[in-house]
Amino acid sequence: MLVKERRQAGRITFSIVDALRLGYDNVKRRFNRAVLSMAAITLGIAFFSTLYLTDVFFRVYAQTEGGNPRIESYQYWLVFVSLAVCIVSITNSMLIAVYERYREIGTMKCLGALDQHVLKLFLIESLILALLGGSLGFGIGLVASIVTVTVTLGFSTILKTPPISILTLLGETVLLSVILSTVATMYPAYRAAKLDPVEALRYEV
């Protein structure tokens, strides 16, 4: 009966568009929390992009002016460490966000949301934060690297740099930001999705 009716009446859905809309609303309305989560991504990405943009400028300088300015290898280690710290702080921040929204998640499940819908919602929110934080971080990195290179090698190096190489790096940076954020949100989102609604609704915030 129920199964037959289910086929007639349609399915349980949560489209990407709905998830994006709800996720965007959540990010917008929980702006303080979003800023905290985003700060981790932004700082990590800013450090990463400063170093790599500087490297791009150095290569241009080496090609046009000769000489061999180089990024010290320990600096790459620092970037690696900062990105690892970035992942951990996003995870931490997202876990707190899940606890804050215990009741909300429980309620949504009562209203017919599936585990995968909750998972989708949290991953979408992290995607939005990654895109914003990644772009912002790249902007900061761009400014920082231009300032350093101008001081050390002169502004002409920057003018000689083909814009396409900077754009490529922007694309790569945002992609990296999305990957980092997704990896970091996996566990909190899984926790949220697996939440038992009975427990969640009993939980007092």
Next chain:
Amino acid sequence: MKSEYIIETEDLARYYEVGGEVIKALDGVDLKVFRGEYLSIVGPSGAGKTTLFNMIGGLDRPTRGRVIIDEVDISQLDAYELAWLRCRKIGYIFQTFNLIDTLTALENVALPTIFAGVPRDEGERKAKRLLESVGLGDRLNHKPMELSAGQQQRVAIARAMANDPAIILADEPTGNLDLHTGMEIINLLRELNKTRGVTLIAATHDLKMIGASDRVVYMRDGKIEKIEKGGQPIVNFP
């Protein structure tokens, strides 16, 4: 031919183990609920009212026994079908309202329609109609925190009706409301029950609710103590 019962439980039991001790939250409940009935469930806290609700809503699995909703044994359903049941068949109303604070009244009511796959504008039109029918037509874009307790519970009632469920489960719906507001909510629920034919099951301590219902189930220690006919609805409460 549909059965005259929308919900049947057979020897329903749910045991928990807390610190090595077995707690019998439900211990052999046989309950039959008629279609379109307004049923009150009464009992001291810990009597198993909420556990019974969780069982009927498919949120929890029984230790023993069966829950049959519309002739379907819901223990046979998978997670997807249970979600479908919660989405389409059952509306929930809570003591603490449980509205989503970041969404407006309209968005809260429209939320279940998203899961039901209703197109967005259609869902919002319906949410608007429902909010108007509970007397909140002028509060569509208010957040829950900008509404009074009674208004929040009205939004929750509109949300429970969003997908035209056959059953509404109300867990102490007047527990956080003053006398007068509580009475308004009871009258609203009673009206929905009468006009839309939705089966209403309410766990309550509230004498006014008991008076308004068709039948009253008294629970104690996870068992049904007795079932009585309800009193007359108290329409004009001062």
